[in-house]
Amino acid sequence: MTALVLLDAEGGSILQTSRSAIAAAARLGEIDALVIGSPDTIEAAAADAARIPGLRKVLTAASDAFAHSLAEPLAALIVSLAPSYDHIVAASTAIGKNALPRAAALLDVQIIPDVMEIVDAETFVRPIFAGNAIVTLRSSDAKKVLTIRTTNFDPAPAEGGSAPIESVAAPAHADTSRFVSEAHSESGRPQLETARIIVSGGRGMQSAEGFKILDPLADKLGAAIGASRVAVDSGFVPNDYQVGQTGKIVAPDLYIACGISGAIQHLAGMKDSKVIVAINKDEDAPIFQVADYGIVGDLFTVVPELEKALG
Amino acid sequence: MKILVPIKRVVDYNVKVRVKMDGSGVDLTGVKMSMNPFDEIAVEEAIRLREKGAATEVVVVSVGVAQAADTLRTAMAMGADRAILVQSEESPEPLAVAKILKALVTRESPDLVILGKQAIDDDMNATGQMLAGLLDWPQATFASKIEKTGDGIEVTREVDGGSETLALALPAVVTADLRLNEPRYASLPNIMKAKKKPLETLQAADLGVDMGRRLTVVSVAEPPGRKAGVKVGSAAELVEKLRNEAKVI
Numbered sequence: 001m002t003a004l005v006l007l008d009a010e011g012g013s014i015l016q017t018s019r020s021a022i023a024a025a026a027r028l029g030e031i032d033a034l035v036i037g038s039p040d041t042i043e044a045a046a047a048d049a050a051r052i053p054g055l056r057k058v059l060t061a062a063s064d065a066f067a068h069s070l071a072e073p074l075a076a077l078i079v080s081l082a083p084s085y086d087h088i089v090a091a092s093t094a095i096g097k098n099a100l101p102r103a104a105a106l107l108d109v110q111i112i113p114d115v116m117e118i119v120d121a122e123t124f125v126r127p128i129f130a131g132n133a134i135v136t137l138r139s140s141d142a143k144k145v146l147t148i149r150t151t152n153f154d155p156a157p158a159e160g161g162s163a164p165i166e167s168v169a170a171p172a173h174a175d176t177s178r179f180v181s182e183a184h185s186e187s188g189r190p191q192l193e194t195a196r197i198i199v200s201g202g203r204g205m206q207s208a209e210g211f212k213i214l215d216p217l218a219d220k221l222g223a224a225i226g227a228s229r230v231a232v233d234s235g236f237v238p239n240d241y242q243v244g245q246t247g248k249i250v251a252p253d254l255y256i257a258c259g260i261s262g263a264i265q266h267l268a269g270m271k272d273s274k275v276i277v278a279i280n281k282d283e284d285a286p287i288f289q290v291a292d293y294g295i296v297g298d299l300f301t302v303v304p305e306l307e308k309a310l311g
Numbered sequence: 312m313k314i315l316v317p318i319k320r321v322v323d324y325n326v327k328v329r330v331k332m333d334g335s336g337v338d339l340t341g342v343k344m345s346m347n348p349f350d351e352i353a354v355e356e357a358i359r360l361r362e363k364g365a366a367t368e369v370v371v372v373s374v375g376v377a378q379a380a381d382t383l384r385t386a387m388a389m390g391a392d393r394a395i396l397v398q399s400e401e402s403p404e405p406l407a408v409a410k411i412l413k414a415l416v417t418r419e420s421p422d423l424v425i426l427g428k429q430a431i432d433d434d435m436n437a438t439g440q441m442l443a444g445l446l447d448w449p450q451a452t453f454a455s456k457i458e459k460t461g462d463g464i465e466v467t468r469e470v471d472g473g474s475e476t477l478a479l480a481l482p483a484v485v486t487a488d489l490r491l492n493e494p495r496y497a498s499l500p501n502i503m504k505a506k507k508k509p510l511e512t513l514q515a516a517d518l519g520v521d522m523g524r525r526l527t528v529v530s531v532a533e534p535p536g537r538k539a540g541v542k543v544g545s546a547a548e549l550v551e552k553l554r555n556e557a558k559v560i
Contacts, residue, residue, distance in 0.1 A: 070477070095470075098453075127534070136531075183475070288539060295545075
């Protein structure tokens with residue numbers, strides 16, 4: 001069996017999430033990697049991909065249409081390469097989640113997103129209901145199209161391989177979408193989905209002003225800042241801070257929940273974190289039932305103390 | 312501009328689902344059902360586009376069991392003009408739903424399809440992209456802003472590390488993310504009015520779509536549980552534990 005793994009590159013290097021997708025695909029058989037990009041960035045990214053051990057070859061498709069990984073040309077490219085592969089795989093990142101379902105539909109295949117475990121070539125485990133249930137699915141499609149929940153797979157090494165690089169042609173596609181601009185988040189903090197540490201606030205933060213007490217702690221830990229739905233609905237912080245079933249699903253090494261009671265909808269978004277810390281003045285708050293470490297106390301005292309204790 | 316908004320009836324986001332004892336699925340008996348929250352955002356956006364004069368008609372559609380008619384009534388109470396229910400089994404797969412929607416698009420000729428980025432039951436995050444692929448239309452997923460331009464739309468979408476803006480020619484498919492808007496509540500008079508709005512019911516078979524499943528459920532299990540840990544007395548003790556016991560800082 002042979003898998004095609006779509007890799008994401010940034011600034012000429014392959015992202016760690018893509019190396020996790022390779023680690024997952026390694027259980028399926030031989031692997032060809034696919035690197036896309038504009039003609040001026042593709043070489044560095046392809047060279048970086050070729051250094052990942054265990055690849056049969058690295059395919060590159062260079063085109064200005066790929067500069068921003070638009071779904072339409074990317075799905076068309078995947079479809080053009082698909083006849084040689086049994087599995088088509090990508091990390092569950094914004095690019096994979098955008099393009100792979102489109103490619104799957106064109107191949108008349110039901111995509112299997114967010115794979116946590118590969119049982120065999122046709123059987124896969126994935127979360128449903130925001131991780132409140134785990135389903136094992138068997139696909140009857142001739143070809144399988146998967147995205148990989150990268151937190152479940154240790155990334156393949158970045159160095160040690162020397163796979164041959166081969167360029168492939170980008171198929172023609174209708175020019176109906178066009179990249180206009182991009183904006184990177186201004187906080188200077190890591191993104192919630194990929195952060196190693198998250199400091200999160202809930203109703204207990206009391207106000208937008210109160211919420212700012214988390215900034216120094218997050219700065220010291222190099223952490224992203226998250227929030228519960230109540231904190232967002234109360235206007236303490238913008239919507240994109242929200243962790244939970246209807247917000248972002250996260251699984252950092254360390255999640256520090258401050259003034260968060262632990263509603264189901266919030267727990268659904270963070271209970272896969274490796275270590276959970278809860279700071280809450282209500283000792284009966286449900287968050288303590290999932291927390292590895294808890295402090296019962298006023299967060300307006302505990303949070304600054306914690307920041308100081310970190311030295 | 313005519314807008315088609317596909318919506319799904321799902322377990323309410325506040326319900327803690329339970330896995331059936333025999334591991335065959337999730338127990339939905341007597342569980343509160345609601346409109347998928349991301350679809351609610353899609354309905355709201357379509358109504359706002361109509362209120363701004365950028366759209367002329369908002370048609371909501373649901374593919375599912377007969378009770379999905381209630382969900383369609385809710386969307387009409389929010390302001391959608393009419394509804395189509397395509398009856399099928401509970402929670403069909405995204406590929407089958409996309410094929411049904413493609414058939415409806417051929418019949419209704421909308422200029423824009425807006426739907427939630429994913430349903431909070433199967434968390435597939437696929438129907439919009441699959442529909443766009445089948446139609447060969449451009450797509451913008453995870454939208455946080457939609458603006459009508461001269462002959463198309465500009466969509467700002469949430470990507471890893473920030474946002475990007477795409478210009479799409481119409482017709483197009485857009486999937487709604489959390490930041491797009493805050494959906495309105497339906498007022499009582501509007502709920503009453505919605506009862507009189509047209510709701511057409513079709514059978515999936517009428518549209519000539521094979522609803523057969525490609526994925527067989529082998530088993531459904533509870534996620535590995537977390538045990539409550541320990542309470543610590545001070546910030547200093549917590550830092551010590553995180554450094555030396557958990558080794559995460």
